[in-house]
Amino acid sequence: xxxxxxxxxxxxxxxxxxxxxxxxxxxxxxxxxxxxxxxxxxxxxxxxxxxxxxxxxxxxxxxxxxxxxxxxxxxxxxxxxxxxxxxxxxxxxxxxxxxxxxxxxxxxxxxxxxxxxxxxxxxxxxxxxxxxxxxxxxxxxxxxxxxxxxxxxxxxxxxxxxxxxxxxxxxxxxxxxxxxxxxxxxxxxxxxxxxxxxxxxxxxxxxxxxxxxxxxxxxxxxxxxxxxxxxxxxxxxxxxxxxxxxxxxxxxxxxxxxxxxxxxxxxxxxxxxxxxxxxxxxxxxxxxxxxxxxxxxxxxxxxxxxxxxxxxxxxx
Amino acid sequence: xxxxxxxxxxxxxxxxxxxxxxxxxxxxxxxxxxxxxxxxxxxxxxxxxxxxxxxxxxxxxxxxxxxxxxxxxxxxxxxxxxxxxxxxxxxxxxxxxxxxxxxxxxxxxxxxxxxxxxxxxxxxxxxxxxxxxxxxxxxxxxxxxxxxxxxxxxxxxxxxxxxxxxxxxxxxxxxxxxxxxxxxxxxxxxxxxxxxxxxxxxxxxxxxxxxxxxxxxxxxxxxxxxxxxxxxxxxxxxxxxxxxxxxxxxxxxxxxxxxxxxxxxxxxxxxxxxxxxxxxxxxxxxxxxxxxxxxxxxxxxxxx
Numbered sequence: 167x168x169x170x171x172x173x174x175x176x177x178x179x180x181x182x183x184x185x186x187x188x189x190x191x192x193x194x195x196x197x198x199x200x201x202x203x204x205x206x207x208x209x210x211x212x213x214x215x216x217x218x219x220x221x222x223x224x225x226x227x228x229x230x231x232x233x234x235x236x237x238x239x240x241x242x243x244x245x246x247x248x249x250x251x252x253x254x255x256x257x258x259x260x261x262x263x264x265x266x267x268x269x270x271x272x273x274x275x276x277x278x279x280x281x282x283x284x285x286x287x288x289x290x291x292x293x294x295x296x297x298x299x300x301x302x303x304x305x306x307x308x309x310x311x312x313x314x315x316x317x318x319x320x321x322x323x324x325x326x327x328x329x330x331x332x333x334x335x336x337x338x339x340x341x342x343x344x345x346x347x348x349x350x351x352x353x354x355x356x357x358x359x360x361x362x363x364x365x366x367x368x369x370x371x372x373x374x375x376x377x378x379x380x381x382x383x384x385x386x387x388x389x390x391x392x393x394x395x396x397x398x399x400x401x402x403x404x405x406x407x408x409x410x411x412x413x414x415x416x417x418x419x420x421x422x423x424x425x426x427x428x429x430x431x432x433x434x435x436x437x438x439x440x441x442x443x444x445x446x447x448x449x450x451x452x453x454x455x456x457x458x459x460x461x462x463x464x465x466x467x468x469x470x471x472x473x474x475x476x477x478x479x480x481x482x
Numbered sequence: 483x484x485x486x487x488x489x490x491x492x493x494x495x496x497x498x499x500x501x502x503x504x505x506x507x508x509x510x511x512x513x514x515x516x517x518x519x520x521x522x523x524x525x526x527x528x529x530x531x532x533x534x535x536x537x538x539x540x541x542x543x544x545x546x547x548x549x550x551x552x553x554x555x556x557x558x559x560x561x562x563x564x565x566x567x568x569x570x571x572x573x574x575x576x577x578x579x580x581x582x583x584x585x586x587x588x589x590x591x592x593x594x595x596x597x598x599x600x601x602x603x604x605x606x607x608x609x610x611x612x613x614x615x616x617x618x619x620x621x622x623x624x625x626x627x628x629x630x631x632x633x634x635x636x637x638x639x640x641x642x643x644x645x646x647x648x649x650x651x652x653x654x655x656x657x658x659x660x661x662x663x664x665x666x667x668x669x670x671x672x673x674x675x676x677x678x679x680x681x682x683x684x685x686x687x688x689x690x691x692x693x694x695x696x697x698x699x700x701x702x703x704x705x706x707x708x709x710x711x712x713x714x715x716x717x718x719x720x721x722x723x724x725x726x727x728x729x730x731x732x733x734x735x736x737x738x739x740x741x742x743x744x745x746x747x748x749x750x751x752x753x754x755x756x757x758x759x760x761x762x763x764x765x766x767x768x769x770x771x772x773x774x775x776x777x778x779x780x781x782x783x784x785x786x
Contacts, residue, residue: 206663317525346524346689351733351741374664377735404737418668420696422719422734426675431696433672434665437633 167236168368169195169218169335174230176217184226185441187213189392191230192467195335195368195385200361202379202400203372205389206415208438212260214389215337215372217241219255235334252283256333256366260340262320266312272323273308279327290330297326297365301356318349325356329365336366340373354382376416380404385473388412391438391449394467398474408470408481411450448478456480483683484536484569484652485512489545491531491707505531507707508545513652513683518674520686520694520715522730523704529687532704533656536685537571538562549652567597570645571654575661576637580629586637587625589644597648613643617673635666642673653677656687671697691734695719700774703727709768713775723777 174191177184187210195201203211213225218241221227227242234254240246259265267275276294277287287294295305301322312320321341329336338357342350360366371383379386379400386403388395388411396409407413414434424431436453439445445452451461460479467477491506506528513519523529534540536547538554546553549565557565573579580586590610598606614621617639624636632640638658645653655674659667674684674697688694694701694715701718703711703726711724722728732746768776 206665347691347730347733348524348746351735351746354735355741375735376664377737380737381735381741415664416737418665419737420668420671420692421737422692422695422731424692424696425715426671426697430672430675431668433667433669437635437666 167194168197168199168234170231170233171218172231172233174214174217174232175228176213176221176230177226177228178213178224179226180224180442182442186392186444187225187441188217189441189444191389191394193387193394193397195370197367198361199385200358200369200371200383202376202383202386203370203389204374204376204379204386204415205395206374206438208391208441209389210392210441211372211389212339215257215339215370218335218370219251219257219337220244220247252279252328252333253331254333255335255337256328256331257337257339258321258324258328258341261344262317262324262341263312265324266320268312271309271311272315276308276327276330280330283331285331294326294330297330298323300359300363301326302352318345318353321345321349321353322356325353325360329360332365334367336360336369338369338371341371342378343373343375350378351381354378358382376404377419377421388415391444392441393449394475394477395450396474396476396478398476402474408474409450409476409478410454410456410480414455483513483515483550484685485548486510486532486536487546487548489532489535489547490543491528491535491540492543505707506535509704509707509709510545511702511709511712513685515651515683516678516681517700518678518684518686518698519700519702520688520698521702521704522688522691522694524689524730526706527704528707529689529704530656533571533654533685533687536652536654537569538565563597567648568650569652569654570648570650571656572638572641572645572658574657576634576641577629577661579641580637582629584628586627586629586632586640589640590647593644593647609647613647614640616646616677617643618669619643633666634662635670638662638670639673642670642677646677650682652683652685654685654687657689659693660688660690667693691719691730703730708778709776710778711776712768713772717772717775721775723771723775 172192174188176188177186191214203215205211217225218232232239232241239250280287298305303319303322307323342353345353361369373379383400385397386400387397390411396407396412403412407416418431418433420431434453439449447462447464451457465477465479467475469475470481486509488508488510489506490508493503493505495501495503509532521529521532531540535542542555546555554565594606611621619636619639624632624640629637659670662670678684686694686698698715701715702709705726711718711727722731729746732744766779769779770776
């Protein structure tokens, strides 16, 4: 088992109190698994991903346990985590342009990054060049400034840099959202290839786009308002979801082939609750068409079938 | 209603404007009343430039844009105001379209001062009510609130309501739903569909093929500033002829078909090397394959 997260709670400090962005997350990721993490904006998916590598100043670790390859990750301690970052846990941040220092050439940037971990660039240069070639970039990018590269090229440079030291867990946060369709496909397929070649052991791909996850993820975890809603193999989530939120989310996606004139899709009425003071019971109940009395109590996130878990009274 | 005739836009680039960048090359298209035309292209294809030229935020370098037969470049003063009463735009980021210091309904107040100074208070509020209802917003939910108190979907719908207050006939919708969540974006799309049935013409600018396919009657595919394929949405999506259109369609993530089951036919002209080597002279001409379905063909682009 590569990653095991148990009862993780991460809140944001604010003047009005704690924003409960991740409120009790328990899941596991197997070796070689690509787990997709999906949900609407503000559901806590990025917070969950970020908390596994670096909590920013506003984030507060409340409780929980995170184990990577059998060792506990000290995610609450910014300094202790330094020993794990880049080597064991790595992240591809959401915006590749802001991830690259605009005043440094790619080669210089890599040297500095590696030096911070006590590694000379020469040791990994061979591998670095081999991987750049694999993602379709010429060696000459090392001599270029980030601004000289296109969005897709930058994203690929960051991918190669992030996974250069073969981390056990790679977190990819909305890596394809800002890209064009054809680049999106190329970059997504590269993520799978990185896993297949063993550059990274397992991966969390965070995106709001379920159709991209269906293409590349082995399992999908759907979050809603800071809670886990449903986790299952990608095929099951798309073809036979049990949580009403997953079902409604899927039914609101327009696909090539569906026309307004022929089949009118509808969105989910209402908006996600404020996480400052989340409602009691099931957090989806105010927007859920199937809500009944029982939903006033909080449903447990429990297994329905091997590998398929959901938090809904109707599904139990 | 709106006709673009061989429009070109050249930007001055580089230090001291020494370089030239042809962002839009010989684009001709038209949008009729009650019709949604989607303009699909990747970044840098010139799709937003076309939208801005229609809204007169940019000048056309060559060619002309006519609205009801009048060249919009000649409009000025009172005529321009009338034009903006007919044509309005809504843009991508609803959060930056509002001034965060003022309440969100200031967009309506500003409009009132500009276009409806003769209306009495009660007449105005009736109009405002009905415009908000048209975009399925509850006036009590949105009036008197600051932008940060409203969701992206609500803000975007308020901007559409603002355009509707003017009884516009053409809406330029530039990526209006790409910033919205999946659960709300479909509602905004359906809203465009409803407005279309009331006679509004919409130029729907997007990079997302599935959204264009869902809502539009006709589709225009742009690549590097020129049209490569144009036709009814059924023609373009059902029978894509240009290799570029096909490679775009093969790249769209779908829910029930895996990428590995769809082969991408490599479009000559899309690899990085081809882009560097490409010159406008290779452009070729648009050929009509079936009624209304035009495809660009040249030595470089094979069409079958």
